[in-house]
Every structure is written in structure tokens, then in C-alpha cells.
Amino acid sequence: MSKSAANPSRQAAVGAQASGNAKVMNRYELTCRLVGKLQNGEAVIGGIGNTNFDLWAAGQRPENYYMLGSMGLACPIALGVAIAQPKRRVFALEGDGSLLMQLGCLSTIAARAPKNLAIVVFDNGVYQITGAQPTPAAGVADIVAIARASGIAVSAWAADEDDFDRLIAAALTAEAPSLIAVRIDTKPAVGATDRDPVQIRERFMRGIGVR
Amino acid sequence: MVVTKTGATETDWHAGIFRALKAADIRQIPYVPDAGHTDLILRANADPVMKAYPLTTEEEGIAAASGAWLGGERAVLLMQSSGVGNCINMLSLIAACRFPFVALVTMRGEWAEFNPWQVPMGRATQGVLELMGVSVRRISDTARAETEIAAALDDAFLGEQPVAVLFSQSLIGRKTWVK
Numbered sequence: 001m002s003k004s005a006a007n008p009s010r011q012a013a014v015g016a017q018a019s020g021n022a023k024v025m026n027r028y029e030l031t032c033r034l035v036g037k038l039q040n041g042e043a044v045i046g047g048i049g050n051t052n053f054d055l056w057a058a059g060q061r062p063e064n065y066y067m068l069g070s071m072g073l074a075c076p077i078a079l080g081v082a083i084a085q086p087k088r089r090v091f092a093l094e095g096d097g098s099l100l101m102q103l104g105c106l107s108t109i110a111a112r113a114p115k116n117l118a119i120v121v122f123d124n125g126v127y128q129i130t131g132a133q134p135t136p137a138a139g140v141a142d143i144v145a146i147a148r149a150s151g152i153a154v155s156a157w158a159a160d161e162d163d164f165d166r167l168i169a170a171a172l173t174a175e176a177p178s179l180i181a182v183r184i185d186t187k188p189a190v191g192a193t194d195r196d197p198v199q200i201r202e203r204f205m206r207g208i209g210v211r
Numbered sequence: 212m213v214v215t216k217t218g219a220t221e222t223d224w225h226a227g228i229f230r231a232l233k234a235a236d237i238r239q240i241p242y243v244p245d246a247g248h249t250d251l252i253l254r255a256n257a258d259p260v261m262k263a264y265p266l267t268t269e270e271e272g273i274a275a276a277s278g279a280w281l282g283g284e285r286a287v288l289l290m291q292s293s294g295v296g297n298c299i300n301m302l303s304l305i306a307a308c309r310f311p312f313v314a315l316v317t318m319r320g321e322w323a324e325f326n327p328w329q330v331p332m333g334r335a336t337q338g339v340l341e342l343m344g345v346s347v348r349r350i351s352d353t354a355r356a357e358t359e360i361a362a363a364l365d366d367a368f369l370g371e372q373p374v375a376v377l378f379s380q381s382l383i384g385r386k387t388w389v390k
Contacts (some may be wrong), residue, residue, distance in 0.1 A: 012272035064300050067304070068307075069300075069301075069303045069304045070270075070300050070304060072270070072388075073270075073274035073304060075273075076272075076275045076278065077275070077277055077281070078278060078280060078283065079271075079274075079275050079278060080239065080241075080274065080275040080276060080277060080279040080280075080286065081278040081281050081282040082278075082282075083239055083262055083264075083278075084238070084239070084278070084279050084284035085282045102268070102271060104266075104267025104271065105267065105271050108264070108267055108271055108275075111265065184313065197307040197308040198306070198308060198309055199386035201310070202372075204281055205283070208281075210281070210282065210283030
């Protein structure tokens, strides 16, 4: 199906260089695990693509905002929300390809250092939605190393599902912004987000009580 | 302190702009700095409830300002005209979700410009914004600055439209310190 899946040596190289021994997991399953841990009205900003669709499929919480436009904007949107809502935890969910378009936002977030903001990066090394072409970073760059070097010190690869749970739990009480990167397979998303932008905006704003 | 052609000092008219931002309860000021925004950034940094923060690109600012609104706060984005070109696709977010949006844009490439590299984007700035659905105003007279900013803020946050206010390069004055 995907180029990298069809080319085991390239996929292996991604793992070896980018994420050490991190297990290849599934985006929908991990998103369900994350959503299952949210008990306090945490805001979740879903980035464009399959990341977004799996957030939708994991349960349409009113505190979810679904970003379906330009690539790379989930993290800076989440920054604006986190600054405006300092008592609420905010998660940005972003794909590796999208984040690569806005790597500078990691330093912007590190400089502002909102302790209530956590970023989850789903890394399959490909632009899955356009046909799973490998990103230029696949096999040569490491999202966690980039995040740490950008100033987000609390950045880690999730070794497996249990480790992901532990990292999310830590993010829920963290005193600094954090980034959790996960290696994922190239399975398609389980659902597809309803796209009406104004409805998405209003549902979120009512969901967090600012309307 | 620079005395402008109208006789007002730079501090005077920036004070007026800042008053308008305070009156509209602007809380977040994401910015890519420009010399013409220096005074405003200093004032915002000194304010106890405003949160001014630097960006690595204007694109982030479109998203951060939208996030501020989603979170219940009003934001104003500061940039130079060259940054408008960086934002084109990001402005889809504003148009699609019908977010209120205000950008204050200091112009380059239009008046006593020493750098030819600034001219193409300076010429295209207004057109690019309008093509993406942003209403464009211009301040060329410091005496009008506070009134124009206050109107833009109303049009954005009450009238629910995206607005960019261009600050004419002639307001900022001739740059002679780098050639």
C-alpha cells in the first residue's frame, strides 16, 4: 500500500535512525487511549489528515477542534488556546509531515513555555493521505531530537502503548510543555471528520465554555 | 524620538494605537518584529495582562490568533508587509472558520525604499490580502491612527470580519541607517 511499507529496508531505516527501538503502533488505538485519559475538559487540537480523522473517530468530544486546512497549524493554534486557557490542559495532535512544515513553532512554544500544552506527533514517515510518499525527513531526521534541540526539553519517543500511557499521564500534570512522538503504521484512519468549519469552531468554543 | 511629518511624535501615535488595543481588551500579541512595531511591542511587553510573543514565521501567527479566539481571548498579529506573502494559504483558516482577525502591517517597498528586494511584496501586499478575503485599511496620517485601529477592532471582533491595517512606510520614515 505505502511506498515505505513496500520497501522494508527504508522502513527499517526510519526506525533505526528516527526512533530507536520504539514499537510501531496504530494511530487510532493510541488516540483512543489518549481520549480515554481526558477527564477534565482538556482541549484537543487535531491537525489535518488522518490524525484528524482518527481524533474524530475516537469520539466527538466538544473540547476537540478539528483543523482541516493548512498543514502545520495544529501546534500554533494549540499555543493560542493554551495561553488563553492557562488552567486547562491542551493537546495538539499532528502528523510528522505537517509538523515538518512548521518546525519553527517548536521554538515559539519552547520560548513561551506554556506548561499546559502537550504535543503528540504521529510519525509514519510518509504523507499518507496523498498516497504514502515518504517525507524528506523519513530515515534522516528525528522528530524528538528536533524538538529537544528546539527547546522542548521534555520530548520523548513512546516505546510502546504502556509507555505512551505513562507519557500522557505525565503531560497531564507537567510543569513544562512536552512532546510525545509515536511511530505508527500506515493504516488508514477509522473515520472521517465532518468538515463544516464554523460548526467545528462553535462546538469547540461552547465546549470549553467561552461562548 | 522621531518627529513625523504631521508633527506628532512616534510615541504619541503609538500610544493612541495601544489605547485602542486596550479599549478592545486585546490579550494576545503574536508578532514577527519590524522596526515600525518596536514601540507597540515594548508597550505590550510592559502591560500586566497582555501577552506579547515572538513567532518564527507569520504563518504561526494566523494560527495562534485563531487559537486565542477559540480560547476566549482577542489577539492582534503584528508583521511587516513581506510577511503577508508568507501567510497566504494560512488565511484559509480565517476565511473557512470565519474567525475575527486583525493584522497590523508595517509597509516596506512603497516609499523612500532603499532595498529593491522589498518592492515586489510591498506592491502585492494589499492585493494578496484582498484576494484572501481580508478587508484592508491604511493609515497614512498619524492623527488618524487611534481612530482607524479602534474601527478595525470593532469591524473584526463585532462585525466578524478579517481586517488588515497597513501602516504607510512614510509614517515610519526614511531609513538611512542601512544601505
